[in-house]
Amino acid sequence: NAGVTQTPKFRVLKTGQSMTLLCAQDMNHEYMYWYRQDPGMGLRLIHYSVGEGTTAKGEVPDGYNVSRLKKQNFLLGLESAAPSQTSVYFCASSYAEEGSSYNEQFFGPGTRLTVL
Amino acid sequence: GENVEQHPSTLSVQEGDSAVIKCTYSDSASNYFPWYKQELGKGPQLIIDIRSNVGEKKDQRIAVTLNKTAKHFSLHITETQPEDSAVYFCAASRGAGSARQLTFGSGTQLTVLP
Numbered sequence: 028n029a030g031v032t033q034t035p036k037f038r039v040l041k042t043g044q045s046m047t048l049l050c051a052q053d054m055n056h057e058y059m060y061w062y063r064q065d066p067g068m069g070l071r072l073i074h075y076s077v078g079e080g081t082t083a084k085g086e087v088p089d090g091y092n093v094s095r096l097k098k099q100n101f102l103l104g105l106e107s108a109a110p111s112q113t114s115v116y117f118c119a120s121s122y123a124e125e126g127s128s129y130n131e132q133f134f135g136p137g138t139r140l141t142v143l
Numbered sequence: 144g145e146n147v148e149q150h151p152s153t154l155s156v157q158e159g160d161s162a163v164i165k166c167t168y169s170d171s172a173s174n175y176f177p178w179y180k181q182e183l184g185k186g187p188q189l190i191i192d193i194r195s196n197v198g199e200k201k202d203q204r205i206a207v208t209l210n211k212t213a214k215h216f217s218l219h220i221t222e223t224q225p226e227d228s229a230v231y232f233c234a235a236s237r238g239a240g241s242a243r244q245l246t247f248g249s250g251t252q253l254t255v256l257p
Contacts, residue, residue, distance in 0.1 A: 031186070058243075067152075067249055067250075068249055069147075069149075069232055069247035069248055069249045069250055070187070070232065070245075070247045071247070072244055072245065072246075075244065085244060086144070086244075086246070117186050117187070119186075121243065130243060131177070131189045131192070132177075132189070132243065132245065133189075134179075134186030134187050134188065135186050136184070136185055136186050137184075137185075137186055
């Protein structure tokens with residue numbers, strides 16, 4: 028199993044450009060998440076999804092859109108990139124366990140995005 | 144919303160010594176507290192977690208303690224080894240039966256000196 032994979036690994040954008048980050052998981056997880064990681068600030072949740080066709084806002088959703096058309100994929104879009112969106116982006120996924128309230132999140136290797 | 148504070152931001156220990164990282168949280172309804180380890184260039188990986196119905200959990204050289212009254216929890220690593228060098232994040236979340244919205248601390252860079 029590849030686990031959680033992210034594409035691309037690195038990207039440089041100019042202000043105003045758009046792009047899509049792809050996350051794929053092969054663990055049949057119901058839940059998927061997008062985080063951004065900035066120095067000294069830990070990870071912050073951008074958006075998440077509890078199943079195919081559903082998405083919800085996290086802590087820092089402004090400037091981002093997401094889509095979950097297939098259970099195994101979760102896309103993060105930047106419509107008009109800004110320098111403030113320079114960050115490392117991590118995707119994660121987890122089970123929806125029957126009868127359990129808790130679930131481990133499995134993280135991908137990250138995408139380093141620079142917006143000039 | 145939830146706020147998680149983590150201390151220290153950097154920690155250096157000699158190989159074989161113990162390391163302790165502390166976190167405090169603000170939301171008394173939080174009931175799940177995981178710890179993640181992040182090695183350079185990789186995504187975070189869960190190393191241990193604790194639920195609000197227990198006060199301590201141990202897994203070989205790693206242990207976590209939780210004080211719900213004081214709203215703080217700690218990670219203890221004993222007999223540290225060079226491969227323990229990494230960034231460690233604590234996190235907290237509330238709720239049940241749905242996707243966990245984790246609030247992370249700012250991280251601790253642990254360096255184990257040989």
